[in-house]
Amino acid sequence: MEGLYCSEAPACSEGPLAPEDSKMLEDERVLNNLLQLQPFTIPSQNYFKHIQHDVQPFMRKVVTKWMLEVCEEQGCEEQVFAVAVNFVDRFLCVCVVQRSQLQLLAAVCLLLASKLRQCQPLAVKLLSCYTDFSVSQQEIKAWELLVISKLGWDLSPITAFDFVDHLICRVPCLSRHPADIRKFATGFLAQAITEPEFMMMEPAALAVASIASAVQPSIPMHEWNAALTTMAAAVNLDPIALHPIIPQIEMVVERDAMVLPTVPYQSHEPLTPTNKQQAPEPMDIFDGNKTPTEVTDIHF
Incomplete structure (x- = not known):
């Protein structure tokens, strides 16, 4: 019975979630399945x-x-x-x-x-x-x-978050510090998802652009170009076509950062309407x- 015990901590509780499965991330079949399924749940039109x-x-x-x-x-x-x-x-x-x-x-x-x-x-x-x-x-x-x-x-639905770990593990300069890169990339990605201009974009393209935007200030330009090319090739995209998207995401993050609270949210327990620091x-x-x-x- 001990072999059936799941030690993964549920969301909204203390403790980390289950770690990523390297076998799943490195398997090309998983990434190919994501690419094949993503068109079916993209919003069909500009409503x-x-x-x-x-x-x-x-x-x-x-x-x-x-x-x-x-x-x-x-x-x-x-x-x-x-x-x-x-x-x-x-x-x-x-x-x-x-x-x-x-x-x-x-x-x-x-x-x-x-x-x-x-x-x-x-x-x-x-x-x-x-x-x-x-x-x-x-x-x-x-x-x-x-x-x-x-x-x-x-x-x-297939979302841009589904591609983040698959892309990071395929780029050597990013996989050296995957946790830090992932933290910034997912933050950029969450801000981009709130923008109406990105709502019909392919999740894979949005994931690549968000990661590239997040790491651009922290790595040399030649490594950044190589990382962008590698990530774009992994999801069958043209890296040149992604260049206009990257500064758009950077502008979104910069604009939103100007209105964020000066004290970052930190807590060791889930917040509720009775103990949250600042309610929406x-x-x-x-x-x-x-x-x-x-x-x-x-x-x-």
């Missing part, structure tokens, strides 16, 4: 132009920043945020919503992503509390099945409209 009339790009930025803050304060695994944003984008591609329903959608997507990508899901009551109770627990539960059905029950501020994009209480208020 701001063709679907949504009340939701604007800046509103997506606000709601995804709120989602990121919730995930950080609750110590969620990094995939929870990326998967939740993917759910939001894909839902908005097929279903018209009002701006007053956007935070409700975000809370439901966080709930679903946490159920799928970490051991301990976020509580419905907790998510309602993070909305300053503008979204009720009943609304979140009512919308859960709606979101799943609109996503076609396809709840295992209620989103001010709804013009005072109250979230509808009926699922039928969506315009199909």
Whole structure:
């Protein structure tokens, strides 16, 4: 029985998660499967132009920043945020919503992503509390099945985070300090995911560009060029085509860093609405409209 014991610490608890499996990371078949599957869960269109009339790009930025803050304060695994944003984008591609329903959608997507990508899901009551109770627990539960059905029950998207470890281990100058490189790269990547301009980009391309942006100041230029070429070749991309994306990500990170708190978040226990250091501020994009209480208020 001892051989069946899982020592992996669940998310939202003390202790590290299970380490990466080097066999999986070095196996080309795994990376090829990721590349083959990624097109199926990329948002199918720019919904701001063709679907949504009340939701604007800046509103997506606000709601995804709120989602990121919730995930950080609750110590969620990094995939929870990326998967939740993917759910939001894909839902908005097929279903018209009002701006007053956007935070409700975000809370439901966080709930679903946490159920799928970490051991301990976020509580419905907790998510309602993070909305300053503008979204009720009943609304979140009512919308859960709606979101799943609109996503076609396809709840295992390939995200840019899936590629990070595979890319780092393939570049010698990056694999010397993989933990440090990974920390900065995933931070850049999380900020990029909040930007509407990157929502339809291939996850592999976004992962390469984020890693390249994160390591550019810390390694010589010839090593940086070699690393970019190696990573791009690993995911069948042209490195020249990635050059315009890299400064865009750097601008996003620089701009967001100007508004971050001066005291970094540090804690040895998961934060809750009663002990968190700084709660995500209620989103001010709804013009005072109250979230509808009926699922039928969506315009199909």
